[in-house]
Structure formats: C-alpha cells, structure tokens
Amino acid sequence: MTDAYRMTEEQQPDLVVYDAQFLKQNDFPMFAAMLEMLGVQSLVLADTAHQIRSGGWADRTTINAAGGIDAFLRQRFNIAPSTISTTGPSHAEFCDATVWKPVVIGASTGGIEALLSVLSTYPVLCPPTLVVQHINGSFLNGLAQRLNRHCAARVAPAWANAELVPGHVYLAPGNAEHLSITASGQRCRLRAHAPECGHRPSVDVLFKSAVALAPDLVAVLLTGMGKDGAKGMQHIKAAGGWTIAQDRESCAVYGMPRAAQELGSVCEMLPLRKIGTAVLNAAVKSESMLSRVAR
Numbered sequence: 001m002t003d004a005y006r007m008t009e010e011q012q013p014d015l016v017v018y019d020a021q022f023l024k025q026n027d028f029p030m031f032a033a034m035l036e037m038l039g040v041q042s043l044v045l046a047d048t049a050h051q052i053r054s055g056g057w058a059d060r061t062t063i064n065a066a067g068g069i070d071a072f073l074r075q076r077f078n079i080a081p082s083t084i085s086t087t088g089p090s091h092a093e094f095c096d097a098t099v100w101k102p103v104v105i106g107a108s109t110g111g112i113e114a115l116l117s118v119l120s121t122y123p124v125l126c127p128p129t130l131v132v133q134h135i136n137g138s139f140l141n142g143l144a145q146r147l148n149r150h151c152a153a154r155v156a157p158a159w160a161n162a163e164l165v166p167g168h169v170y171l172a173p174g175n176a177e178h179l180s181i182t183a184s185g186q187r188c189r190l191r192a193h194a195p196e197c198g199h200r201p202s203v204d205v206l207f208k209s210a211v212a213l214a215p216d217l218v219a220v221l222l223t224g225m226g227k228d229g230a231k232g233m234q235h236i237k238a239a240g241g242w243t244i245a246q247d248r249e250s251c252a253v254y255g256m257p258r259a260a261q262e263l264g265s266v267c268e269m270l271p272l273r274k275i276g277t278a279v280l281n282a283a284v285k286s287e288s289m290l291s292r293v294a295r
Contacts, residue, residue, distance in 0.1 A: 008034065015041045015077060019284070020057075041077070061268060099285040100127035100166055101216045102185055106203030106232075108134040108224025110252020112143060114272055115222065119151040119169060121276025126153040127218070127283040128164035130172075130181060130188065130210075132203045134224065137174030144171055162188040172201035180209030185216075197228040203256070207232025215240030218282045220275065221266075223251040227259035234265040242282045244268045244275060 008016055008031075016035060022028060023044070035042055044057045058072065066072035107114055111133050122129075135143060140157055148155040151169065158170035158179055163186060170188055172179035177190040178201045189209070196202040203221070207229055210217055219236045221229045223246050237243045243266050245257035250272040260266050270278055 008040065013040060015043065015073070017043045017045060017073070020044050020046045043073075043076075101218055101283045101285045102164060102181070102210070102213060103127045103129040103218045103220065103279055103283055104181070104206050104210050104236075105129060105131045105220040105222065106133075106206065106224070106229035106256065107131070107222035108203075108226065108228065108253070108256060110223035111135075112146075113252075114246060114275075115147060116150055117272050118220070118222070118276040118279060119147055119153070119155065121280065122151055122153045122169070123280075124152045125166045126151075126169065127280070128166055129169045130158065130164075130179060130206060131169060132172040132179055132201045132206050132229075134199055134201075134228070137176065140171065140174055147171075158188040158190065160188065160190045164188065172206070175200055178202055178205040180205055181213070182209075183212045185210075185213045197231075198226065199228050203229030204232040207236055211235045211239050211241070213241070215242075216285060217241040218279055219243045220279060221245045221257050221260050222272075222275075223253055224256035225253045226255050229256050230259035230263050230265060233260045234263045237265050237267060242267050244270060244278055244282065246275060247271050 022031075025031075032042075042056060045063070046057050046059045058076070063072045066075055105115070105118070112135075115131065115133060119129075133143065144156050147169070153167045153169055155169040155171065157173035159173070162170060164170070164181070170179070173190070177192045178196070180189045180191065181187070182189055193205070194200070197204045207219055208231075210219065211232075214236050217236060219233050219241055221233055221243070233243050233245075243260070245260050245266040245268070247269050248254040248258070251257060257266070257269070261269060268278060
C-alpha cells in the first residue's frame with residue numbers, strides 16, 4: 001500500500017487500477033481519500049463477475065475477453081495506447097516483491113508444446129508450480145531439460161519432500177509415483193499408490209491434494225485425452241480456487257478440458273496463447289496495485 005500511495009501521489013495518473021484484495025488493507029480509506037482529492041478515477045479488478053459491486057469494477061474474464069488490460073482500458077475509458085503503462089515490471093522482473101499462490105497444472109496428449117507455451121511466460125521468480133504431464137517416465141528428464149531451456153525459472157523433476165519455493169517448477173517424476181502437495185502447501189509428496197483415472201502420475205491426485213490450499217490456489221488443465229483432472233478441478237473450484245482450462249480450438253485433444261467444462265469446473269476457458277499471462281495474473285497474492293494509466 002505504501003508503494004501504491006507514493007506512486008500515485010508522485011505521478012498523479014488519470015486512472016488507477018487495483019485488485020479487489022486492495023480494499024482489505026487497513027490504510028485503504030486513506031488511499032481512497034487521496035484518489036478523491038486528486039480527482040483520479042479508479043477501477044477495481046474482481047476475480048469473477050459475482051464480486052462486482054458497482055460500475056467502477058471489472059472482472060478478469062471480461063478483461064481477458066477484451067484482449068487484455070490495455071485493450072479493456074482503451075475500450076472502457078477511451079485511452080490512447082501510448083498513455084497506458086504498468087506499475088509493475090515486465091514478466092522478467094514481475095515479482096521480486098510478489099507473494100505467489102501455488103499453481104498446479106495437468107496435461108496429456110499435446111501437453112509438451114502447451115507447457116512450453118505456458119511456462120515460457122513465467123518470470124524468474126515465478127509462482128511455485130507442480131505439473132503432471134502424462135508421459136513415459138524414460139522421457140521425463142529430456143522433457144525437464146527442454147522446458148528448463150525455454151523457461152526463465154528452474155524446471156526439474158520433483159523429489160520427495162521438496163520445498164515449494166518461487167522460481168521453481170516441479171514435474172511429476174516418472175510413472176512409479178503420484179505427485180501431490182502437502183496440506184500446508186509447502187512441500188511435494190510422492191506416493192506409489194495405484195493408478196487413478198487410469199494414470200500414474202494422475203492429475204486428479206495432484207489436484208485433490210491441493211484443494212485444502214484454495215482459495216489461494218490456481219489450477220490449470222491443458223490439452224489431453226480422457227478426463228484426468230476434471231474431478232479434482234471441480235473440487236478446487238468449489239473450494240474457491242481459480243481454475244483455467246485450454247479451449248477446444250487450441251487443444252491437440254480436447255478431452256480433459258472438455259470433461260472439466262462439462263462438470264462446471266472451469267472459471268476461465270482460454271486459448272493457449274493467453275493461458276500463461278492469465279495464470280500469472282491469477283496467482284498474484286500480494287495486494288499491490290496491478291496497473292495504472294499515466295497522464
């Protein structure tokens with residue numbers, strides 16, 4: 001809040017855009033009073049349309065449908081593109097100070113290219129992310145190396161009791177064990193239980209283990225055959241987590257995302273090219289101002 005107050009006071013923008021969580025800060029009333037005194041417009045970003053309280057609010061789905069925050073602001077406030085800038089840094093610097101929600105991702109057929117697309121948008125200090133990709137275990141190290149080359153963060157197979165920290169992406173290691181997350185959300189867990197939904201590792205096992213972390217959780221279901229992950233995603237959404245699935249047009253196989261959609265498990269159904277950015281936006285847990293419009 002201190003940075004937002006200082007930045008607004010110094011730069012006096014025409015419009016300030018901030019997350020709904022910002023309203024919970026104890027010193028928010030002082031910030032709101034300053035906006036009113038300076039005559040600065042504000043827009044509050046809600047996770048869903050159900051949270052919108054007034055015309056000064058917008059939900060993330062509406063913003064994504066408009067083509068992103070810049071396009072939305074141009075449409076809503078008739079602001080020229082050259083006047084739009086961001087308080088936060090680019091993805092490469094995005095979050096030295098950001099507290100991230102953990103992210104869980106499931107993928108199958110066509111998932112390697114989908115993961116490359118999503119993870120290549122990650123900054124160095126990305127959200128701690130656990131991934132189940134259906135793949136022959138003998139190819140896992142090669143996959144990890146390929147993803148690691150294309151991702152600013154560190155991508156590697158998970159190990160038992162690995163601590164979840166920003167800047168790391170943990171892949172389910174082979175076919176002998178399921179990857180899950182501890183109830184505290186702080187460590188990986190590997191267990192040699194029977195296959196679930198026909199798979200080991202199973203996306204459903206990972207997703208169900210993460211339900212306790214909602215609403216501070218983002219779950220993503222990418223292209224793949226079958227329905228692994230759909231039920232787990234349903235539980236995550238019901239618990240208040242944010243869920244994103246790849247749309248039909250961009251999927252190599254529209255199976256797993258379709259199963260999740262049919263269960264009502266999906267908050268956002270997006271083309272692959274938009275998923276990486278959507279994941280980062282949804283995973284920001286720090287209550288910092290998201291963007292501003294400078295004069």
